[in-house]
Every structure is written in structure tokens, then in C-alpha cells.
Amino acid sequence: MKRTDKYLTLLGLFFFLLGLWHLCRFSPAATNVAPQRQETAKILLVPLDGRPPCRQFVIDAGHIAGLAVTPPPNELQDYYSQPGDTEGMKQWLSANIETSQAVILSIDQLLYGGLLTAREKEKTPAERQQLIAFLRQLHEKHPAVPIYAFSILPRQTPQDTIDGYWERRHLLAYSRLKGRQAEGLPVSTEELQKLEAAIPAESLARYLSHFEENRLLNEELIQLTKEGVFTQLVLGQDDGEPYTIPNIEKKQLQQYIHQQNLPPDKVFLTHGADEIALSLLSLIQNRRAGFKPRVLVKYAAPYMAQRIMPYMAVSIDETVKEKIALLGGEETTTAEDADFTLYISACDKDTGDVAARKTAVKQLKANQQEDAPTALVDLSKHFEASETVLPLLIEADYPVNNLIAYAGWNTTSNAIGTALAQASIYEACRQQTEDRQEMIGLTAANLTFLQGRILEDYFYLKDDIELVNQNLKKAGYINTADLDLEHNYRWANRMLQNSMQQHIASYKQTKSARTPVKFTSPAGDFTLMMQDLTAELSYPWPRTFEIWLHATPSFAMPSEK
Template identity: 25%
Template sequence: MIIEVIKIIKILYVPLDERPCNYLYPQYISKTRKDIELIVPHKELLGNKKEPGDVNKIWEFVLEESVNADIMVLSIEMLIYGGLLPSRLHNLSKEEGSKRINNFITLKELNPLTPIFGFNLIMRTPRYNSSDEEPDYYEEYGEKIFYRAYLMDKKSRVGLNVDEEKMLNKICNIIPQEYLKDYENRRKFNLLINKSILELVEKDIIDFLSIPQDDSSVYGYTAKDQKVIYRNILKKNIQNDVMIYPGADEVGSTLIARALNYLLDRSPKVYPFYSSTKGPLIIPLYEDRPLNESLKAHILASGCQWINSPEDADFILAINSPGEIMEEATYQDNKDISYNSFRQLNFFVDQIYRFVNQNKPVVVADSAFANGGDLELIRYLDEYNVLERLVSYKGWNTNCNTLGTSIAAGVFGLEKQNQLYMRKNLLYHLLEDGLYQAKIRKVVTDDVLPSLGGNYFQLNGQDEKVSKEVKLRLKQLYEKIIKKSFKNISINNLKIYFPWHRMFEIGIDFEISKNI
């Protein structure tokens, strides 16, 4: 009897934070292969929303486990600030910041031949009032802080009209100076860390750096910081080792895909195609550039290559794009007419059907709407009997969140080593992206939370009751929309939880089994 010995590839991964999109999605994607071991810190070390992770213990974990890793994918935010939200709230001293930067040097000295892929965000500036993910004063002054910087930057670059000048003067007299000082000092510190990380790339301590842009804008604080970073990249001549593009919560998945491709010494060929003619040129919500430009960056960041021939492709990337403008998924029952007149969804799914029947691996990136999937597309895919034959379906949050995780799923799914887990991933994102985000989240928020004393940002300790409502409605909508697919698969022990005790994201836990 011959026993096949599989060489296990070990990837050390430190996520951006503890939410499923950063902590679990990369693990779920990696489990579609049998030869990958993702080495991840215990979740308890990673903090809880605004509470920072235990940076010192995480570094102890990284330094200890690094000797067993073939490659490392590391979040700078987690290893410097203790997570994404703590990076917007901290009061770190320059001395502590320098100490944590020096840990990367120690790490490389211990493992001189082990590649380090890092990711580091430029601090965002939301344009709305909410302290859910920002300092407390952002609840009252967030929108004004954004527009003050937006108008000041625009004034220095292209000038303002009379109304904009009046608005700027009014805003400047409203925001308390202590809040501006706190906010701007933190931005200066974070920019200093961004520049220090670029120095580590220049010195070959970090081998590749991804800088995804979270909620980017043409003018303002973030745009100004981006300009500084771009200038530093060019000055150091490290543009081949650093990439800046829209995104954030998908970056862990993108870089583990890049890590796998690097270790296998390959560059998978991707053939992308869109559901609409104008799709490549549309600027998605929460992003600052045409969809096609972001697509180029995500393909390159994952270690893949774009080709224009489906016959030569390793996998097909089917991008469901808007017709002319992008809207929020929750309003798709009354969507803009251009979703029909400027997009031919039937033709798009027919193409997917033909690729699948040619045994081409197909990944669907559902970017027609922001913050949720396209229910019409899911119905079409089910009707064509191709839904469960896809390598991946994703349609969550922003376009780039969807693109990055979709491409990563395509990279890991090429050999189809663990098809049962691929189907579990399909079902996970159909439940969360396609059903919860697109439909159920708003319904439960509007119809259930008021009677429980909760709201979108705070469940008021009623997590268990809300999860029961979500679970019930998920099952009902699933049975209503998905008629033909997954007939030989059972979903067992379905559980819903709320990582940050709000409605924006959920965690889903379930088991699947084949029906005999």
C-alpha cells in the first residue's frame, strides 16, 4: 500500500482584528486545500473592538512561531497598535512605537530567509457622525472634521467656490480645538509609522507591503497622507515592493493568496469579465477610482496575472457590476433602472454556465451593490444550476472587499482539494453576503430592534434574541430563493453571533454533511 505524503505549507498569519472577515475568512479559504496550515494567534490575544490586543504577547507568539513558518503575513496595525480600531484611538509614545517597529528587525534577524508580507493602512477619515469606530467626539463632530479637511485640501489644490468658502469658515468655528489637536496628533503619529514601515521595506526587512485604503476620498486628511506615502515610495524606489489600492478587510486573504503563489512559484492566470458594459469604469461606493483600476491592483497584489483569453485562464473571475451607478444592497427592490437597461444579467449568467460546463473554475465577485449581494443574480445562478458548482461566491461590504477575497478563493481553489469545504464557504457567503447583508439586516434592524431597545450600532444586550430572529429569517429566505442548489447538502447546527454586538457584521457557525 502506497501512502501519499503531503508536504504541509505553513503560513504565519496575524490578522487586522478579531472579526470573522479578518480572523476567519483567511482560515476558511486556506481550508479548501489540504496542504496548508495557517498559524494564527489565539483570538483572545487580539482584543475586542476598541479594546486593543495584547501586543506584547502577540509579538511573543510571532517570534516563537516564526521559526516554523515558510512565510509570514502580518498586520502592522495589530503589531503596532493592537488592531484596526485601536489604531484610531491610541495614545502611544514615539518610544513605544519605535520599540514595536524594531521588533520587525529582530524578527528578520531570527528568520533571514523567511519572507515577510506586511499590510498597513493609511488612517481613514469617515464623512459621517458616529463614534462606533472612532473617538467619542466623532459622534458629534465627525462630519465636520471630515469636511474641514476636505475643503482645506481642495482649497489648496484647486480652490473653492463662494458657498464652499462660507461652509469652511463656519465649520472651523464650530469644532473644539482640543478635538482637532487630538485627532491631528494621532494622524501625524500614524503617518510616521507608515513612513517607518516603508524604511523596513527599503532595507528588505519586509519583502512586500500592501497599503489598502479604507473609505478613501479625493480630498482631505487621507488623500494628503496618501500623497506623502506615494512620494516616499518613489523616493526610496520601492514601488515594485509596495502597493496602494482601495480595500481593508480583504487584505489578509489577498496576501495569504500571494504567499501561496510565491511558495508554489506560480502566477495563476485570471480572466475577468463583467456583467455590464460600463462596469469597468464605474467608481464604486466608498472607493476613489474606477472598478477596473482596483481590479488590476488586486490581481497583482494576490500574485496573479490578468489575461484576455478564457481558454488559457486558470480561473474565471465573473464580476457582477452595476449598470451605471452603484447603490446600497438593502434598496435593491427599488434599484435604479440602469441595473436593467445598462446590464444584461441573463447573458452574464449564461456565460458563467458555459464556462462551468467547460470545467473552467469560476469565481463570482458580486459587486453590483455595496454592502450585500445581488438577490436577482443568486436566483439566476440557482435557476441555471451553477450555484453550487462555483469555486466561490462573495458579495460583502465594499467592491474591493469582495474582489480581494474572491481572487484569493480562486487561487486556493485551483486544485479543488477539499470540495466539501469549498461548498461550505459558498454557503457561508450566500447566507451572510447574499441574504443577511442584502435583506435581513435592514428588516431585523427596522422591525425587531426597536422593541428590544436596541439599534443598528448597539444590540442592548439582546444578542441571543436578535440571533434567533436572524437565524429564522435566514432559513426562510434561503428556502424562498435557492430552489435547485445544494440538494445533497445539509446545513447543521447553524449559529449566528455578533462579534461587535452590532448589526453591521455577523459571525456564522455551522456544519455541513452530504445527504446519502
């Protein structure tokens, strides 16, 4: 065993023993609580791909809602660059839809075998028509089962099959100029001509045909929605910028939807991709409960609303508005009219506004004292801990379990969509649950999801990912997005587990994590405290970009004296 590995193992053992001593010495008498919910419906999920945000998050959020989210077997699912079994997925869907109350369906998975494959592969018109025919037949056989489908517009980044360094740079520059030109902004005709001359004709044709194929596919899906095959269709826009060719396709689709006279509750365009299935689960729950979330939106600083964050084509404010609308909700202007508050911090150290984090702490504490349910979106321009609010909240002993949702995912649309979906599911259930034990189980399930997001979005994505990447690069492994399953992938997993377990051992002993929180509901008031927190962790794909994390917090109701 290497000296560093021995050190990390001993340090982890020390923190474990320290935590055990702390629990024995300081934990009050309490009644243990299980995050269990009575399942009231089965939802079939064909996820965008096998990554946890697209698959596991939806299953876990289903536990909050009391919905049994059922994904396809792992052997049918894609794995990294290996596409899923599309024919097997169709057979599984046909065999299971009859016993389900709704379907959340990724078109990219069913047609291409997942998002990564959809970015690279083309399908013929005949293959697209085969899928359209299958979907029509599926609806004809099971007309009572609503299908919530979603499809993703391609991102501006050229396909990996176009691998020349200058080709890719020229294509991106060309895309940006064409995007500006389409918006009526002045561009250099000479520069456009130079780029067209520099890009091999075959590469330019392949790049442009990718968007054309996707546009034709989405128009066919819109027609299916008009026919009633889909209860709702959501078109998501993958990583983008304000002026690029993907925005041209989006405008064309907006015009087509308008021509078909379809309202947003039938066809909805949104920015983002990975979080859409979770948003659709929330929409399903909202419709089942007759719940239309009223959301009060607050910012750590007013100007943050207009900030355009990395990988986004629109401002934070526009993203918030569309994500609320996707859930069937509305923005309110007062706390009295709101079901919950969506609090957003989006700091950029280059502008010197990290001081706004202190304002955020004060405002979040005020919300807590006013018993205002609050979901926190903790964004950072450079994806660094120094730009986030959570460490200051922990330092200030803010009871983190008072939050009804937390998200600090790197892409703004992902984080906002995830936090809103979780908060909406929880509030829809909380306001209608009259059985006290069900309410306690609901709250524990929501806190379990919350702790998972805190561990991944803050402790991993803002700290440990950099540690793992740096160590891999020091050892000579430059490409952390394509790990070797037989060598550095295993080492990366050990580093992930050791470093995260140290974070967890320290974090779970903080006053912020352990402070009991009082909850109110139609079923009566009760108090919960987190007594312990463990987690299983690994890399689901051979890259460090995301982790599979199963958080297991243990909650108890302190004994009343």
C-alpha cells in the same frame, strides 16, 4: 416563549423534516467526500482584528491551500472596543515563528491592539520605535522566515472621541474640500475658512495629527522593508471617497516609496483593509506554487467598470487591477489565455440597470457550458437583494457549486479581494495536484468556503440583517451597532439563527444547490454533488454588522452506472 419565537421554531422544524424527506426520497447512491487536505506548511497569522473576515476567512482559505494558518490564542485577541494584548501578541509571535514557514502580520494589531483601537488611540514616537526595534530583532533571529506585513491608513471619518454632531459634519466637509484642493480642483476659500472657524481647534488638531502619526509610522515600515525585515509590506486604505485627507496621505506615501526606489512586490498600496490578510495568504500560496494568475475580467454591463461604489475612493476597474496585481497576477483579454474569469455585477436601482442581472445570468450560464472557471463578485449599490444576481441564478437552476468563488460583501474592495484570493488559491492548487483524492478534498474544501460566502454575503447581508435590525428597532433598541450583551444581544442571536436556518432549509433543496457538478483536473475528472448543508451562526461582536458562520456542506460523488 413568545408567540413569534414559537412560530419560528415550528417553521424551522417543518423545513428540517421537509429536507430530511427530500434527501431520503431523491438522493442517488453516492460516496461521501470529506473536505480534507494534507497540510504542507504552517503560516502564522496576526490578524487585523478578531472579526471572521480578518481571522476565520484566512484560516478557512488555508484549508483549501493545504496551509495550516495559526492565529493567536483568543485571550490575546481584541474584542470589539477592547484592544488586544499587544505585549502578549509579541511574545506569542516570538515563540512560534521558528516553526513557521511564513508570517502574515497586522501592524495595527501589534501596535494598537486592532483596527478599531487604531482608529481612536495615539501612540508616542517612543512606542512606535519600540515596535520597530522588536520587528528588527524578530527578523534578525529568524531571517529565513518571510514576514508579510500590512498597515491600514486611517479612514476619513473622525475619531469617536470627537463626538459633537456638527464637529463631525464640519470635519468631513473640511476633509473633502482639502482633498479637492490637493488635487488642484477649485474650492471655495471662504468655505474652508468658515469650516476652520467652526471646528474647535483641539478637534481639528487631533483629527489632522491622526493622519500625520500614521504617515510617520508607515514611512518607518517602508524603511524596514527596504532593509529586508519584511518580504512584502501592504498599505491598505480604509473606507474612503475620491477627495478627502486620507488620499493626501496616500499620495505622500506613494512619493516616499518612489523616493526609496521600492517596487510593488516590496511595498504595495491598495484600497481596503479586512481582506488584505487573505490576499497575502493567496500571494504566499502563489509564490510557493510558482503561480501567476491570469484573469479575464467581465462585467454584467461595460459601464459598471467605471462605477465608484459606496465607501470607495476609486472605480471598480481600478480596484480590480490593483487586487490582481497584489496577487502577482495579470489581466488577460481572452478566455483561452485565462486561468479563470472574474465576473462582476454592480447594479444600482437608481439608474435602472437591475435588468443587467438577466444578462449576467446568460453570460454565467455560457461560461458554465464552456467549462470556464468563474468567480462571481455580486455587488449592489444599496446592499439589497433586488440588485444582486444570485437570486436569479438560483431561480434559473444555475449550479452554484460550479463557481470557484463568490463574494457580495458590502465594500467593493473587500468583495473583489476575497473572490480573487479564493479563486487564485483554488486554481494554483488545482493545476498542480496530481493525486485524485487530494484533488477531491481540495475541491470540497473550496466549495465549503464558497457556501459560507453565499450564506453570509447574500442570505444574511442582503436579507436577514434588515429583519434583525428592524425587529430590534421596533422593540426600542435604536443602536444596532452597540448591542447589550445581557439583553438584546441574545435576542438578536436567536433571530439570526431562526431566520438563517429557514433560508438554509429552503436553499439547500433547490436544484441550483443540488445539481451535480463535473470537475476537471490533472488528477482526472470527477463529479460532486451537495447532499446537505448546515451552519452554526452567531454574532462575534455585540453588533449586527457581521456574523460568525461555520458552514458544513456534505458532498458526495454520485455512483456511476
